[in-house]
Amino acid sequence: MAELLNQYNEDSIRSLDWREHIRLRPGMYIGKLGDGSSVDDGIYVLVKEVVDNCIDEFAMGQGKRIELKIAEGEVSVRDYGRGIPLGKVVDVVSKINTGAKYDSKAFQKSVGLNGVGTKAVNALSKYFKVASFREGRTKVAEFEQGILTKEHKETDTTMANGTMVVFRPDDTVFRNYHFLHEYLENQVWNYCFLNAGLQINFNGRNYISKNGLLDLLTRKTNAESLRYPIIHLKGDDIEVAVTHNGDYGEDIYSFVNGQHTTQGGTHHGAFREAYVKAIRDFYKKDYDASDVRQSICAAVAVKVQEPVFESQTKTKLGSQYVFEGGPSMKSFIGDFLNKELNNFLHKNPAIADALKxxxxxxxxxRKELSGIRKLANERAKKANLHNKKLRDCRIHFNDDVPAKNKEEFQQKKWESTVFITEGDSASGSITKSRNVESQAVFSLRGKPLNCYGLTKKVVYENEEFNLLQHALNIEEGLDGLRYNNIVIATDADVDGMHIRLLIMTFFLQFFPDLVRGNHIYILQTPLFRVRNKQKTIYCYSDEERQRAIHEIGSKAEITRFKGLGEISPEEFARFIGDDIRKDPVLISQDTQIQKLLEYYMGKNTPARQVFIIDNLRVEKDLAEELGVELAEA
Known part of the structure; x- marks a missing residue:
C-alpha cells in the first residue's frame, strides 16, 4: 500500500480545464467560501466580480445606470454599457484569460485585469446566464457549473445596449449561504461614492452620490461627533476625505480603481505615513504618529494603471508605482497631501485650530496612560507565559503566508477564530471540540465590567480586559490582529445575554474598528435536540423544534439546552465546524456609538424603561403564541 501511495509517474500528472480548476481551488479565485455571515465571504465576491465589469464600463463613459437584484439566493446584474461583442459572449465568460482589459487603451485603469472574474462566477454557479444587447441585436448563453447548456442564436431586440448576468451560487460549494442586506448595501454605496454620478438601482431603491468620498465620510460619521468639518481634497487620479471624531482607533477606507481594498496595501500605508508628515510639516511640530492618527476617519482613493493585487480577490494592493515609470505610491500620495492639505489648512484656520x-x-x-500601560504590559507578559485564560491556536490572522501551500494557509488565516466564553464548563466543551489549527478559546471569569463612559485607562487597570487586548494583539491598532473572527459564545439565558452585552460594550467603547471591520460575531448554539433512534435534529429556535417534532414523530425525545456546558464536546464539534452559525455584530452607518451605548448601557433612563415596557413579553403571551397550555399553580 505504501508503495502505491508513493508512486510518482505519468499517471500522477493530471491536467484540469478552467472550470475544474476553479471548482477544485475556489480560494485562489474568490478567497474564502463562507455562508454569507462575513463581509469577505465568497458569495459577495461573486457579486462584486460581475458588478466590477459594469463599473469599468461606466469609467469608460459608457452607461450611467446599473440594476442589481438579489432575491431568494439569485443575483441579476444589468448595465447599460456597450454590451459584450456578440461573437464573444460565450468566450468572455468561459475561456480563461479572455477579455478586453489586456488592451490598456480600452480599459486604462480598470479593476478586473486578469480575465478571470466572470469565469469564476460561472464555474461556481449552479445556474449562470449571460445576455448581451448590442445595436439592436442580442445573444444569450446559459451554463450550469460552468458547462454550456444552451447557446441561443442571435436575434433582434429593442432592448438598450448593455449586458445582463443572472446567476445562482452553487449550494454544494457555498453551503447554507445567505446574502445579508447590510453588506450588499454597503458595497453598493461604495461603488456610488467612488463613481460620482453613477446610479445603482438595488432591489428597487436608487443609490447615487454627487460628492464622492465626502458623501462616504458623511455617511460613515455623525456630524455631532466630528471635531471639525470633513476635509475633502481632489486631484488627478487621487481623492481624499479626512476628519477626526471622538472614538478610539483609526478608521481609514482605501480604494483602488473603484475597488475597496479591505486589507489595505501600498496606498493605504502611504496615506498613513504621508498624512502624519503633512501634519508635522504644517504645524512645525514633531507629533507622535499615533496622536495624529488617533480618532481619524478618512478615505483615500487612487487610480492606478494596471494595478497589481496580492490575490485575485483584489483586497490588498501590491503596486509600488502609480504607472510604469511614474512616481512611487509613497511619493505620489505624499506630494499631493503636502500641497493640498497644507493649502486647505492655511485657508481654513478654524479647522486647523480644531485639528491641532x-x-x-x-x-x-497617551501620556496619562503611559505609566499604567507599562505596568499592565509587564503583568500581561508574565501572565502570557502561563495564560490559563487563552487556549491558543497554531495559525493566526497576522501570520505571514508561506511560499508553499499559499491558498490552504490563507484559508486558515481567514478562518482564524477566538471564542470568548464564560465559565470553565463552556470553555472546556469548546476547547475539546475546536480545531486547534485555527480556533482559540479565551475564558472569562464571571461578568466583565460595564465600561460604558470609562476611559481607556480601565483597559489596563482591569486584568481581564488587558489580557483580552493582548490576546487579540490590538493595543496599537488592527494591523496585528491575531484572529479574523472574534466570536462571543455565551449561554442563551439572561446572564449569558448580559455578559454578551458587556463584551460588546467593551469593543464598541474602546475598539470600534473591530466592529466596523466586521470581526465581531455572536455564536448561535442549538436550544433543542430532537431525536429518535434513527435521527437527531438540532434546533436553534422553537419554530425549528416544531418542524423537527413533525418530521421525527410523536415519540421524539426532546432535550432543552440551557447552557453551553450541557452540550458534550462531541456534539459541540458540529456547531463550530463547517456548519457554524454565527451572527455578525453590525452597526448601521448612521449609528452614533456613544448614544447607542448610553441608551442601552448607561443609567436607567425613562426612555429605556418605556422601551422595555412596550416590548415586554410575559409567559402567558408566549404560551398563547406557541399554543401551549400553562399548568395551574
Missing amino acids: KRIEQSERE
Whole structure:
C-alpha cells in the first residue's frame, strides 16, 4: 500500500480545464467560501466580480445606470454599457484569460485585469446566464457549473445596449449561504461614492452620490461627533476625505480603481505615513504618529494603471508605482497631501485650530496612560507565559503566508477564530471540540465590567480586559490582529445575554474598528435536540423544534439546552465546524456609538424603561403564541 501511495509517474500528472480548476481551488479565485455571515465571504465576491465589469464600463463613459437584484439566493446584474461583442459572449465568460482589459487603451485603469472574474462566477454557479444587447441585436448563453447548456442564436431586440448576468451560487460549494442586506448595501454605496454620478438601482431603491468620498465620510460619521468639518481634497487620479471624531482607533477606507481594498496595501500605508508628515510639516511640530492618527476617519482613493493585487480577490494592493515609470505610491500620495492639505489648512484656520486641539488631546491622553500601560504590559507578559485564560491556536490572522501551500494557509488565516466564553464548563466543551489549527478559546471569569463612559485607562487597570487586548494583539491598532473572527459564545439565558452585552460594550467603547471591520460575531448554539433512534435534529429556535417534532414523530425525545456546558464536546464539534452559525455584530452607518451605548448601557433612563415596557413579553403571551397550555399553580 505504501508503495502505491508513493508512486510518482505519468499517471500522477493530471491536467484540469478552467472550470475544474476553479471548482477544485475556489480560494485562489474568490478567497474564502463562507455562508454569507462575513463581509469577505465568497458569495459577495461573486457579486462584486460581475458588478466590477459594469463599473469599468461606466469609467469608460459608457452607461450611467446599473440594476442589481438579489432575491431568494439569485443575483441579476444589468448595465447599460456597450454590451459584450456578440461573437464573444460565450468566450468572455468561459475561456480563461479572455477579455478586453489586456488592451490598456480600452480599459486604462480598470479593476478586473486578469480575465478571470466572470469565469469564476460561472464555474461556481449552479445556474449562470449571460445576455448581451448590442445595436439592436442580442445573444444569450446559459451554463450550469460552468458547462454550456444552451447557446441561443442571435436575434433582434429593442432592448438598450448593455449586458445582463443572472446567476445562482452553487449550494454544494457555498453551503447554507445567505446574502445579508447590510453588506450588499454597503458595497453598493461604495461603488456610488467612488463613481460620482453613477446610479445603482438595488432591489428597487436608487443609490447615487454627487460628492464622492465626502458623501462616504458623511455617511460613515455623525456630524455631532466630528471635531471639525470633513476635509475633502481632489486631484488627478487621487481623492481624499479626512476628519477626526471622538472614538478610539483609526478608521481609514482605501480604494483602488473603484475597488475597496479591505486589507489595505501600498496606498493605504502611504496615506498613513504621508498624512502624519503633512501634519508635522504644517504645524512645525514633531507629533507622535499615533496622536495624529488617533480618532481619524478618512478615505483615500487612487487610480492606478494596471494595478497589481496580492490575490485575485483584489483586497490588498501590491503596486509600488502609480504607472510604469511614474512616481512611487509613497511619493505620489505624499506630494499631493503636502500641497493640498497644507493649502486647505492655511485657508481654513478654524479647522486647523480644531485639528491641532484634537491631536494635542490625544497626546495628553497617551501620556496619562503611559505609566499604567507599562505596568499592565509587564503583568500581561508574565501572565502570557502561563495564560490559563487563552487556549491558543497554531495559525493566526497576522501570520505571514508561506511560499508553499499559499491558498490552504490563507484559508486558515481567514478562518482564524477566538471564542470568548464564560465559565470553565463552556470553555472546556469548546476547547475539546475546536480545531486547534485555527480556533482559540479565551475564558472569562464571571461578568466583565460595564465600561460604558470609562476611559481607556480601565483597559489596563482591569486584568481581564488587558489580557483580552493582548490576546487579540490590538493595543496599537488592527494591523496585528491575531484572529479574523472574534466570536462571543455565551449561554442563551439572561446572564449569558448580559455578559454578551458587556463584551460588546467593551469593543464598541474602546475598539470600534473591530466592529466596523466586521470581526465581531455572536455564536448561535442549538436550544433543542430532537431525536429518535434513527435521527437527531438540532434546533436553534422553537419554530425549528416544531418542524423537527413533525418530521421525527410523536415519540421524539426532546432535550432543552440551557447552557453551553450541557452540550458534550462531541456534539459541540458540529456547531463550530463547517456548519457554524454565527451572527455578525453590525452597526448601521448612521449609528452614533456613544448614544447607542448610553441608551442601552448607561443609567436607567425613562426612555429605556418605556422601551422595555412596550416590548415586554410575559409567559402567558408566549404560551398563547406557541399554543401551549400553562399548568395551574
